[in-house]
Amino acid sequence: MSISVRIPPVLRTQTGGAKLVSVDGASLSAVLTALTAAHPDLREQIFEADGTLRRWVNVYVDGADVRHLAGLETPTQDGIEVVILPAMAGGALGSAR
Amino acid sequence: MTTKLFTEVDAKAAQQLLESPTPPLLIDVREQNEWDAGYLHGATHAPKGMISFTIPNIAPEKSAPILLYCAGGVRSAAAAETLAGLGYTNLTSMAGGINGWSAAGLPVVETTTLTPEQKSRYSRHLLLPGVGADGQTKLLNSRVLMVGAGGLGAPAALYLAAAGVGKLRIIDFDSVEASNLQRQVIHTTDRVGMLKVESAAVQIRALNPDVEVEPINDMLTTENVASLLNGVDLVIDGTDTFEARYALNDAAVKLGIPVVHAGVFRFEGQLTVLAPGRGPCYRCLHPTPPPAEMAPSCGVAGVLGVLPGVIGVLQATEALKMLLRIGEPLIGRLLLWDALEGTFTELTVKRDPHCVACGDGTAKGGAA
Structure with a gap:
């Protein structure tokens, strides 16, 4: 069950610069647990203290927002891509100005 | 036979x-x-x-x-x-x-109401199915609000002006700095120190005298956003703070004005069209901004100069499609571009029925 997780540029400091991280997991919860086990600094960026997703962090499984799927229980099939997309402002556009 | x-x-x-x-x-x-x-x-x-x-x-x-x-x-x-x-x-x-x-x-x-000079200037548009004299006249009668005359706004404004979008209202509160010139192609070396909106106006008038520029040297706030949107058909969002972006979103939703949203970071960019009544708004995409201490700090991150160029021109493209009512605008779709990989990724963005700005419980709800 190899899932590739696309790390947004603003969170690559927490993955040592890696853009794509491959992990195993049959659900989004398992995938993100494996991801944050490999890159612990990501944990507080993605998760609230109670283990739910941060409200400003969107996660897409196969192109669809998991808030419109089954959230962390969304199944993750072998070969699909998970995209993490936090809200960016000052950052994204601050550097553009 | x-x-x-x-x-x-x-x-x-x-x-x-x-x-x-x-x-x-x-x-x-x-x-x-x-x-x-x-x-x-x-x-x-x-x-x-x-x-x-x-x-x-x-x-x-x-x-x-x-x-x-x-x-x-x-x-x-x-x-x-x-x-x-x-x-x-x-x-x-x-x-x-x-x-x-x-x-x-x-x-x-x-x-046709086009002058001989306009027929010549826009001749490549006049040949296009879906544009033609009717479409060109539509563009000349359109007004676009450009929020920011920086990395995204600079290329977007140049192409919208070249295309003959008749009125460009530009708001920015910065002055041109040397470090802007690596990507903000609407400004020039001899205009370093000039207000960005004035510098942009100079370049737009030189490019196309058909365009009426409305330069506004100010910051977009919840107080002035409604008057900035007055009479506007569409907005190019080049905001650089969450405050401005949410203020713009909420006012645009209320007034039913589409916003072409974009962002860039280092070697990557993203854009989508937020069209009230037809798709999600910015709050559907991101209901809340991160608290300041969690917001990724990118002041020193850098950006490849061409990056906002490509994304800003894509914003202008979406703007023209919306104004001309042609093609499939990026409504409900978020396009990510990775310049180093040379790949585009498309994500689906849905309207949130519980959205505080455009959801079913609001005055604007139930339309999409």
């Missing part, structure tokens, strides 16, 4: 075809001076002598229904034969031409 290469219809039947649910592509094969004196609503101009060269751009599909007309019906029949010889299969010529059309008392033979 002879196969008929095209059909001939009279003006009344032609009108019925044009009003049908699947109207044919209407092509005027007369000369420029005849076209300038007036043409049929929705027609594309393709003079008969050049039609075998221009038709692939006008009608790439050879099975597409095409209705041709000229002044009296002779040239359009000849043009239909030419097209049949090129493999076009669904051709109709209007017998009696535009003269017969007028004689039958049929409506609106429009006369």
